[in-house]
Amino acid sequence: MGLLKEGINEVIATTRFNAAPMGIIYRNGQMRMALYIGSHTAQNIEKERWIVANIIHDPVMYVTTAFSDLSQDTFVSIDVNDRKMYYLANSEAWIAFDTVIEQRGVESMTVRLASLHEEVLSANVCPVNxxxxxxxxxxxxxxxxxxxxxxxxxxxxxxxxxxxxxxxxxxxxxxxxxxxxxxx
Ligand SMILES: Cc1cc2nc3c(=O)[nH]c(=O)nc-3n(C[C@H](O)[C@H](O)[C@H](O)COP(=O)(O)O)c2cc1C
Structure with a gap:
């Protein structure tokens, strides 16, 4: 089944040198994202057709990436199937995805995700808070x-x-x- 669970997984999505909190919807064995067209994440997916989902339990990272940009030295480059992708240096685990745009409207789009590779970097126990x-x-x-x-x-x-x-x-x-x- 991989690292993500059924339901909506709140992750920090990296696309090039951009990071933003995003929900990955996992239902009936399929993973998707619903994106507002105006976001950099949506624009980067349209251009490059990949995202990396970072699993992070630092609350400051969610607020920071929702409202501002991170410096480029917080991104780590990786080669996935001959494509350069990026995850966050303080990621606890990351999953690289190929993306297919299923539906694109004026305000939003739906993207289907296919997992390419995943890695666990630290195994933190996170009690519910x-x-x-x-x-x-x-x-x-x-x-x-x-x-x-x-x-x-x-x-x-x-x-x-x-x-x-x-x-x-x-x-x-x-x-x-x-x-x-x-x-x-
Ligand atoms: C936990 C969380 C989940 C979010 N999920 C989504 C989402 O699934 N789709 C979306 O378009 N925006 C989502 N957002 C809002 C984006 O993170 C926000 O619009 C952000 O500014 C986009 O940044 P970007 O322009 O760098 O992509 C979410 C925000 C938070 C805090």
């Missing part, structure tokens, strides 16, 4: 909130901020501080 989960949730909603300023989204974000404050550790609190700067 609601603060970490809420950073992920708050960050997803924040990426839409900065565009729409929809008060309903703000209410959801504030709910998750409360959980991060109650359940998060130092790294979640650091991620929260960063997130609050981005959504000000």
């Amino acid at each position: 609601r603060g970490f989960n809420s950073i992920i949730d708050a960050t997803v909603h924040s990426t839409r909130y900065v565009i729409s300023r929809d008060p309903a989204l703000k209410k959801i974000i504030d709910y998750h901020i409360g959980i991060v404050k109650r359940c998060g550790g130092t790294r979640e609190l650091e991620a929260l501080e960063l997130l609050q700067q981005y959504i000000k």
Whole structure:
């Protein structure tokens, strides 16, 4: 079955020297991504037809890559079937995928993924932490909130901020501080 599990896997996707949190939808033995056309990830997939999914449990990385760029020295190059791809230096595991665009609309596109190679770099045990989960949730909603300023989204974000404050550790609190700067 590989490293990803059934359902939606929240990973940090690398495409060239770009990294962004993305969901990989794994259902009925098929892996897909649903992408907003405006993202660099979508643009890079259209050009180069590959992505690498990085499995990372650092909450700061999710906030950082959702809202800004990483320096090029955080990317490690690898040769996969004679194609140069990149994973993140602090990745715990990575999976390289070939991509096929199944459907492309004006605002979004669906991409089917075929796994080419995967590697585990560190085997960390990650106890469930609601603060970490809420950073992920708050960050997803924040990426839409900065565009729409929809008060309903703000209410959801504030709910998750409360959980991060109650359940998060130092790294979640650091991620929260960063997130609050981005959504000000
Ligand atoms: C956990 C998480 C999952 C996300 N999943 C997706 C996704 O599946 N598709 C998408 O288009 N955007 C998704 N986003 C939003 C993108 O990460 C965000 O728009 C980002 O700015 C895109 O960066 P890029 O332009 O460098 O690709 C997700 C955000 C988070 C925090």
